Amino acid sequence: MANLRFEVVAEAFKKRPVEVDAPKTRPSEYFAKYVFNRQKMYKYLPSDVYEKLIDVIDNGTRLDRSIADSVAAGMKLWAEENGVTHYTHWFQPLTEGTAEKHDAFVEHDGKGGMIEEFSGKLLVQQEPDASSFPNGGIRNTFEARGYSAWDPTSPVFIIDDTLCIPTIFISYTGEALDYKAPLLRSLHTLSEAATDVCHYFYPQVKKVQTNLGWEQEYFLVDESLYSARPDLMLTGRTLMGHDSAKNQQMDDHYFGTIPERVQAFMKDLEIHALELGIPCKTRHNEVAPNQFELAPIYEECNLAVDHNMLLMSLMKRVAHKHSFRVLLHEKPFAGVNGSGKHNNWSLCTDTGVLLHAAGKTPEDNLRFVVFIVETLMGVYKHNGLLKASIMSATNAHRLGANEAPPAIISSFLGKQLTDLLDHIEKADKEELFALAGKKGVELDIPEIPELMIDNTDRNRTSPFAFTGNRFEFRAVGSEANCASSLIVLNAAVAEALQNFKTRVDALIEAGEDKTSAIIDVVREDIKTCKPIRFDGNGYSDEWKEEAQKRGLDCEASSPVVFDRYLDKESIDMFAKTNVMSESELKARNEVKWEIYTKKIQIEARVMGDLSMNHIIPVATHYQSRLAKNVEGMINIFGGEEGKKLTARNVKIIREIAERTQTIETGVEALVNARKVANRIESEREKAVAYHDTVAPKMEEIRYQIDKLELLVADELWTLPKYRELLFIR
Numbered sequence: 001m002a003n004l005r006f007e008v009v010a011e012a013f014k015k016r017p018v019e020v021d022a023p024k025t026r027p028s029e030y031f032a033k034y035v036f037n038r039q040k041m042y043k044y045l046p047s048d049v050y051e052k053l054i055d056v057i058d059n060g061t062r063l064d065r066s067i068a069d070s071v072a073a074g075m076k077l078w079a080e081e082n083g084v085t086h087y088t089h090w091f092q093p094l095t096e097g098t099a100e101k102h103d104a105f106v107e108h109d110g111k112g113g114m115i116e117e118f119s120g121k122l123l124v125q126q127e128p129d130a131s132s133f134p135n136g137g138i139r140n141t142f143e144a145r146g147y148s149a150w151d152p153t154s155p156v157f158i159i160d161d162t163l164c165i166p167t168i169f170i171s172y173t174g175e176a177l178d179y180k181a182p183l184l185r186s187l188h189t190l191s192e193a194a195t196d197v198c199h200y201f202y203p204q205v206k207k208v209q210t211n212l213g214w215e216q217e218y219f220l221v222d223e224s225l226y227s228a229r230p231d232l233m234l235t236g237r238t239l240m241g242h243d244s245a246k247n248q249q250m251d252d253h254y255f256g257t258i259p260e261r262v263q264a265f266m267k268d269l270e271i272h273a274l275e276l277g278i279p280c281k282t283r284h285n286e287v288a289p290n291q292f293e294l295a296p297i298y299e300e301c302n303l304a305v306d307h308n309m310l311l312m313s314l315m316k317r318v319a320h321k322h323s324f325r326v327l328l329h330e331k332p333f334a335g336v337n338g339s340g341k342h343n344n345w346s347l348c349t350d351t352g353v354l355l356h357a358a359g360k361t362p363e364d365n366l367r368f369v370v371f372i373v374e375t376l377m378g379v380y381k382h383n384g385l386l387k388a389s390i391m392s393a394t395n396a397h398r399l400g401a402n403e404a405p406p407a408i409i410s411s412f413l414g415k416q417l418t419d420l421l422d423h424i425e426k427a428d429k430e431e432l433f434a435l436a437g438k439k440g441v442e443l444d445i446p447e448i449p450e451l452m453i454d455n456t457d458r459n460r461t462s463p464f465a466f467t468g469n470r471f472e473f474r475a476v477g478s479e480a481n482c483a484s485s486l487i488v489l490n491a492a493v494a495e496a497l498q499n500f501k502t503r504v505d506a507l508i509e510a511g512e513d514k515t516s517a518i519i520d521v522v523r524e525d526i527k528t529c530k531p532i533r534f535d536g537n538g539y540s541d542e543w544k545e546e547a548q549k550r551g552l553d554c555e556a557s558s559p560v561v562f563d564r565y566l567d568k569e570s571i572d573m574f575a576k577t578n579v580m581s582e583s584e585l586k587a588r589n590e591v592k593w594e595i596y597t598k599k600i601q602i603e604a605r606v607m608g609d610l611s612m613n614h615i616i617p618v619a620t621h622y623q624s625r626l627a628k629n630v631e632g633m634i635n636i637f638g639g640e641e642g643k644k645l646t647a648r649n650v651k652i653i654r655e656i657a658e659r660t661q662t663i664e665t666g667v668e669a670l671v672n673a674r675k676v677a678n679r680i681e682s683e684r685e686k687a688v689a690y691h692d693t694v695a696p697k698m699e700e701i702r703y704q705i706d707k708l709e710l711l712v713a714d715e716l717w718t719l720p721k722y723r724e725l726l727f728i729r
């Protein structure tokens with residue numbers, strides 16, 4: 001029997017690094033080569049149009065339709081010089097990928113020929129005839145219109161022969177059907193709320209920008225091996241596979257020398273990414289074998305999200321060229337580290353103040369404390385919702401082990417900041433003020449050591465860690481659209497800041513001094529949000545108990561966690577911050593539950609197929625071989641001695657029989673559980689049934705299969721093993 005596994009292993013071993021055609025110029029010179037950035041706008045647009053467009057981008061003024069034609073003409077000229085023939089509205093539907101439909105520039109010229117055309121109308125709006133995007137019931141197919149509308153704050157770019165225009169995607173009735181529209185709304189509200197609070201300290205601030213620096217973790221698997229693993233191909237993760245004897249115990253992969261084939265892939269990827277304006281900075285081996293990471297320099301949040309989406313699709317394309325498959329799933333392999341997408345989130349004023357960084361003056365430090373505490377207030381109040389924002393069928397496998405945070409949201413602050421907040425909370429109010437001669441009242445907030453800036457001694461089990469001048473949202477999954485979690489984080493912090501301002505203003509109105517009012521409110525909030533602060537080991541059982549006592553959300557079932565979107569506080573918060581309406585939230589949850597169900601459904605089907613078509617036949621084949629051996633031995637040695645000599649084989653024969661039987665019964669039970677769940681009408685209840693009754697059955701089957709993998713002769717096993725998937729590169 002020819003074994004595909006050995007063929008693909010042999011093939012994978014022969015592969016050499018692919019030669020990468022690096023540009024002759026320096027990265028700074030080819031950076032953003034395929035992006036219609038400001039330099040190109042300046043070059044290709046009339047100066048008055050350029051000014052107006054910059055005003056739209058920088059100050060959020062409304063796009064004057066009269067300039068759209070001129071902008072489109074400039075873009076088209078630039079694009080054609082780069083060999084572009086098509087354009088597409090590029091958007092982010094709720095599928096977690098991106099979507100595009102390409103149209104050619106060509107039109108009839110009315111004289112029997114063709115001309116290239118691209119008008120302002122086509123740039124600004126399109127109607128993707130796409131009734132099959134997830135919409136949670138907002139768009140029924142018979143009123144299927146959805147619109148994509150240009151987002152001028154994220155520059156258009158070229159991929160291959162196509163001009164890609166970043167857009168939002170909304171329904172005929174104006175509801176968001178994507179991630180970008182609510183993200184933009186959340187950024188807008190957060191900027192306003194943060195600017196208002198900034199005015200207590202710096203009256204000249206006009207707006208506050210949210211920055212995002214994501215870190216993308218991923219696995220690479222040789223393409224030949226991948227092709228022999230139907231579970232990887234269809235579900236993105238291995239549904240079975242015994243631990244490799246050696247995996248990450250030696251800590252010898254993390255930051256180790258990058259394997260040659262991988263280095264070539266990274267180099268190629270970075271060239272393409274830089275040409276598309278993605279400011280790639282860091283690359284390294286991650287903790288698990290064949291796991292790696294790429295991180296760019298932080299950027300404005302909306303742009304950073306687009307860049308991450310773009311990078312993920314670029315990774316898939318480039319990996320293919322290097323005969324790899326990139327795995328973005330949060331937990332492709334059991335027992336070793338999974339992949340996160342740590343989101344480094346910070347706020348910065350247009351005057352250049354990083355709001356979560358300590359400053360040089362006591363006033364700066366009070367501002368620092370206010371922004372830290374109000375961020376914690378948002379995270380505390382909406383901790384369950386934040387968890388819902390990072391939760392998915394895939395990320396659920398990752399949380400709670402191997403350096404990924406647990407499914408309880410808390411925040412790590414580190415000793416210095418904790419001491420500072422404790423001091424402010426406990427000190428006498430008088431103590432916080434020191435009379436400074438004629439200058440009047442001056443604030444005495446203890447000096448904050450420089451060291452805080454490098455608070456890198458992070459707690460890897462913390463979902464939301466303070467790292468010196470920003471927070472790192474570590475719970476986000478590698479496959480996710482960052483926007484999902486940032487929409488919630490931005491809105492929650494905006495709400496906390498709005499709330500803070502209302503209370504401070506009320507005290508000022510009542511005659512209290514401004515600084516004193518700020519201190520009063522911030523001290524109250526330090527106490528209120530204390531339960532979210534946790535610097536210890538997030539994996540310990542004590543923490544689970546303690547978190548429960550503190551009233552933090554400890555639910556771990558994904559479909560139930562999604563309920564948090566529809567809690568009254570969440571609906572109110574999204575309404576107050578103008579980020580999402582109740583109907584949008586309801587529709588999104590339908591989509592979340594549906595996606596959850598489908599993912600587990602596909603996994604269960606693959607599990608059934610592999611069990612019946614790969615595992616049981618192979619195990620039975622080996623069993624027959626052993627049986628033949630026993631028979632032969634008894635023939636040679638006679639009953640008594642023959643039995644003694646073949647006792648081990650008989651034991652294995654029995655064990656295989658028992659395990660395959662359990663697998664078969666398990667698969668039947670799995671099919672039945674699916675049938676029952678499929679009959680449930682409500683998307684939520686169906687997802688809950690898949691979580692409670694279908695998913696656990698797969699675990700039981702896997703357990704048996706992994707045991708068989710150790711029993712059955714290696715030469716017969718058809719699926720590439722963990723050691724091959726993780727160590728061949």
Ligand SMILES: NC(=O)CC[C@H](N)C(=O)O
Pocket residue numbers: 217286287337338339340341398402403404405460474
């Ligand atoms: N070194 C690290 O930070 C590991 C992080 C881990 N891979 C995660 O899932 O988040």
